[in-house]
Amino acid sequence: MGPVVTPPSPITPDAVKSWIDLLPAGAQAYARLARFDRPAGSWLLFWPCIAGLALAGGLQQQPWLIAWFGLGSLAMRGAGCVWNDIVDRDLDAQVARTRDRPVASGRISVKAALAFAAALALVGLAVLLQLRGLAQVVALASLIPVAAYPFMKRITWWPQAWLGLTFNWGLAVGWTAVAPFDSPEMWLLWAGGIAWTLGYDTIYALQDIEDDALAGIKSSARALGPRARAGVSVFYALALILWAAALWLSSGQALAVLALVPLAAHLGWQVVKLADMRPANALLLFRSNRLAGALWAAACAAVGLA
Template identity: 60%
Template sequence: MTTPAPEIVPDTEYRGLMGLLPAAARPYALLARFDRPIGWWLLFWPGAWAIALSGQAILRWDLLLWFLLGSIAMRGAGCVYNDIVDRDLDRQVARTRSRPLASGAVSLKAAWGWLLALCLVGLVVLVQLRPFAVWVALASLVLVAAYPFMKRITWWPQAWLGLVFSWAALVGWAEAPDMHFTPGALLYAGSIFWVIGYDTIYALQDVEDDALVGVRSSARRLGSRVRPGVAFFYAAALALWAAAFWQLRPDPLALAALLPMALHLAWQVLTLVPADGANALARFRSNRNAGLLMFAACLVIGQTL
């Protein structure tokens, strides 16, 4: 007799490397969303962009690896904290009721301990940075702590997530020596709109359940206007990134580096089917590749400074 597979959500990768973990460790890995690497890729990319755009990607390749480790640990810590706050709401939503805290697979006390352990990994990464970059990174903690409550008080929690998930761009820019503030700020602002766009797509999966339990989201707020809304957010992101590039290299050819990213984002919008959760999830996940395209663009500009 075969053992039935555990209940999993559509965007998990539970059957991959996660399946090799000891049974006792699996709930903790799931709590930190290690089964969904797309999350830490999306947290990592803005910081990688800043490092590349500042011309440090090749010289400081080690910094990229530290940012990647920090993204994995701190995204995990953020997910644990989010689930601690949302454990009661998660029990009411089909996609989240099987999460370790909501289902009882991990106790609240154990979750707090796991959160502390992940933060210690983040601390190891933090001490690799220049003092100014450390202070910039620490300033994000207020935003991170407030994020889980945003869905209760605003229709635009995706905008708050944009502030949080783009923060690495400011940290990466602060790590670069002798760089003006404006290009880094424009890069960060563009990333905020990118995050709002892709997280609106992600939220399409939960529109019905969110309406039942009273959770707010940009997907619910936009309603039938989701596709033009996402198009606006992506267009704003591209405009701000173009301004960042122009600040560093005022040459029309420099803007051409953004063309692959622009085409990819246009594909997401044009092929998005809001009522199809699988379609929305695929478009959301494709932003890992979008991040790589943007990294290539930043690398091209950064290496010509």
């Protein structure tokens, strides 16, 4: 008798139970390819949009953009994930957590995945058309760093920094939807967002640190090694300092930085809990950044609405 071959699982280990489990198998594969079963990434794309919109005063001027940014975050995060899986299909096949992804496992062909990405991009186009011209240009410019992101883990130890650039691009889109592009507050918010992403995606990368080493995949988690927890604390502290500067500059009042206290407490909790770097705990802490993003956007709203 030959060796027993285990067929690929339709569900990756970090998926969560949802309505997707009720879909037919074929539809499930596409939903999982777009990470609809793992909504944390969509939230992490959404909250920077709202933070930028809120601090720029957009909640008063164009509150309906919140819904459009929600749809755009879902669609464009999905399109980005599809592109990432197409580029990374060979690497994904070498990592336990990702080898059962639809493209890496062969359940969806590269051609079909590209067509699906194009369909998701059309949804993003519908959102783009709701924005004024300046914000449209800013949003379109994001396509270049998004397309380049999957290659970063091959050429730099810090692909998380590039991810921070792309995942917080929506902040500039939200800001320029209602305000000028040259506002220093926007740049401070964006820089803080990049530092925040460096922190939470380093936590995420801890799940794969052993498999990444075997496959030759670079990450901040591997670069930091046993200093990963210290690195995350530095990234989070830098994010808070930059965001505090943005709120202070925007309001003209030092007390505005108190709006960040709940967020600071939450990020501090993450650092404390990161004493346990096992994959399950790393995933839990990564997902908790949905709340961190909400607290960041709430702080910006509190100052922007004042």
